[in-house]
Amino acid sequence: MILTIDALNMHRFPTVLEDMFQLRARVFAGRLGWDVTITDGKEIDQFDSMNPSYIVGLDDEMNVISCARVLQTMGPHMLADVFDAILAGEPPVRSPNIWESTRFCVDTQRIKSKDSKTTVSKATCELMVGILEYSKAAGITDIITVIDPVMDRVLKRSDNAPHGYVGKTVPMGKVSALAALLDCTDERISKVRAFAGIEGDVMLDEDAAVAKIKALGETSPETDVTETEDLMTYCEEQIAEAGSSSERSAALALKHALTGQVAAEMSSSS
Template identity: 60%
Template sequence: MILVIDALNKHLFTNILEDMYQLRARVFGGRLGWEVNVEDGKEIDDFDHLDPAYVVGLDDDGNVVSCVRALQTTGPHMLSDVFSAILDGEPPIRSASVWESTRFCVDTNRLTRGKDRNSVSYATCELMIGSLEFARQSGIKDIVTVIDPVMDRVLKRSDNAPYGYVGKKVGMGKVPALAALLDCSEDRISRVRDFSGINHDVFIDEEAALSKFGAKTPEVEKVFAPTAANKDDLPRSQLENYLFEQLDEAINESERQAALRLMDALSGTLSSEQKNAMRSSAGRVLAKGA
């Protein structure tokens, strides 16, 4: 099953993100020998601090078996800032409708051979479907992805062949790297579904994931701990402070409404007194911005 983790819900899934970073370390730092930063068994780079979206494959026990990172190309991204040698002098891609997909990997140690639900093949195709459908639903038209020749063959074998390539192939650790282009069309998604026989909805939503895996961890619970009292009658939690920051920093009505929806979505974690205080403070913030 596929879970999408982004800037809005990552505080709820820190345990899954930790598992994902560990998988990346084993694959890119170990198996592929790329020059990546691995600390405490986790592979995390500067681009993970830019609030990317992660499309994460989970098994029935909530273990991370696959993952991929999606990042806008309008700002810093790996092809422009790390793998620029691949471009071979060409300018980097900059488009709101083209996102970069990197760190695509599956756990070959945990998964089996064959095509059942616990196989490498199934997890790979499920992640492809999940990442393409997430991209399409987000208004992304095309994906540029830095891959190795083995992954290039996997894409072609899965009827998900790139429609083009950018720049040239360059050496990167134990294997070369190249940049491929994929459209996020319904036709491409259907081809991968037909190849894999995966015809159901691959996603698990946030609420179901929290219920099924108990994804909130002790580290996350700290977000809800009371902090020092402020001018309100009740002390604010770190979560409340975060929510008010999002509302206060909104620069247009769309962002203000998004902040209010986030407040509403997370209000279930607060007591009735905290909810009332939050609504009162939110009213003051809105009045101030009017």
């Protein structure tokens, strides 16, 4: 199951986000040896404060088994500002139709446990499908992603070979890193689905996800309120620090949208 989390609904999924950031710490700091910041067992960087979208794979118990982050390239992004050595002097990608996918990882230990009902290959392909389908629906034509050579081979073996590369391969922690381009087309999605035998809708409805989490006892109204208050504080800070009228308008629009959504949820639960 794939759940998409963004600025509009993140207050509903605090435990999923915490689980996701912990997985990122285990993979990127532990397994890959990247120079990332770990705080309280979670890997969170500056790009997580820029309203990215998270594509999260969940098992039947709502545990995070895979995840990726999708961020627009018109502003700061990892290939332009962190992995710029890959570009080898080329200008960074800047396009409203090309978004960056980073922090792609799969919890191989959890999936390989005796209780898992999926495989690493299936979880990897389902996450790929989730990223591509989400991106296509959002009007994104291409994904650019920073990967290691192993992931490059995984993409090719799963009939999801990149249609191009940007820059060059450079050392990164215990592995090397390169930037690949994937077009978000029905043809590519169909190929990955066929390879992994994925049928039907992989996306998990947001309300259904909330209901399932509550049924499993993994959240509480108090937690949701705290997360909502934190998000509202973030909106107020963005409004106060806006450098232009367009930035202020965008921050106000987000606050109004969140206010309306919270009111609707409170009304439906009363």
